[in-house]
Amino acid sequence: MEIDTQETVQECLELLRHGSSVEECLALYPDVAEELEPILLSAVSIRATLQTGLPSSTRTRIKGRVLTEWDRQRQPKRRDWRLPSIFSRLAIFPRSAFVAASLIVVLVLAGFGTNTASANTVPGDVLYPVKEFRESVQLWFARSPEAKVEHYTNLVKERVAEVRKIAAKKQADLDAISDALTRMEGHLTALNVVVQSKLTDRAENDIDIRFVAAVQRSMDEQGAAGDRLAAALDDVPEDARLGFNDALTAIGLARDRVDAALEAVGTSGIGD
């Protein structure tokens, strides 16, 4: 008998899951309705209570963290360069100097034209990976926290410019917009990590004015980028607006977090 009731409960739960009411389920099983009713009411109550929605700000934050990690794992790794044997006679020079010089020559001669051509590309373009690579290299060279803040801020501005460029086309590529916005959220997350880490690591009363000024410049530029994004909102296709709103929320949240971090160390407004 109990096994029958279990099956009946399960059948009713599936009906409830697909929109039926408790009363409709009970009407189907009048013989066990009395036993069934309290169990179904419990299930309805639990489902309604536990199915809390995922706030869009939380969704955006988690996505930023996950995709930042995705990007980090796929960044080109430094390799242990070996000097080709043909050049062994030149080994009187330090190996690192030789490799660096070769790289510079190759990059300057072969990469200059492609690099320049890639500057105006957007996600989906053939040369876009070149632009991504150039940005990774720039990040590698950005050693100080100020330089990193400046680099990530430039990347945010670049993504906003890309989105506006794609949105301005007659048939906007929604995937490309989504890709650019997702990358932008990743940059904001990375920027926040740099800021939090620098402010957490600082020695007592050791406020780096140059860093704080860089962060405040970054916040101003993020605000301006957000304004440009908001201004483009009316031009984008309906399907892309949710992504735009998420991105605007992400910019607002990133600025709030940085502002809170600066306030926590007593530096908010120091550069004003």
Add this chain to the structure above:
Amino acid sequence: MSEKTLNEEELVLSAQKGDRSAFAQLYEANVEKVYRYLLSRLGEPADAEDVTAEVFINAMRSLPSYRSKGTPLIAWLFRIAHNQAVNHLKKNARRRETPLEETHQVETATAYDGPEEEVLDQVRFAEVVHAMGDLTNLQREVLNLRFAADLSIAEVANVMSRKEGAVKFLQFSALRALRRGWSQQEAVSHGN
């Protein structure tokens, strides 16, 4: 073909080849269920957010070795989520699994309700999670997967590596135990 029309298996294959956008789509399709499950297990939105991010980062790292074999991705994600939740609770062993009564601020989809409705939502959530604290681990897991994550019996059976009949029994016994507990509470409060 647009990526939006790709099915889950194709998205997984693309993500395995390094397609970031495919992985982002898999994330969008599954994050809400994973988050709701973790919120009901851990009780704190901040913990649920952290562990949800860990689940997807772990999934991203293990993706190259993932083979569907007819099992939906969500089942694999929930196995990771279950393990992460257990690890998180172990790390925070001093904290109760259901610390909602004192501190919990549920950030729900009804966050734009009036303050009274918001408080009521928090109280209801706290009551349900507290009541579930009296169930066995398996019963609680079934209810979380069924009602927070909204998985079917077959999916729950897959995640928990149990037969569907066993899941139905656990679900039935859990609901009956909860009902009994609430009836007793009502009787006590009416008696006061």
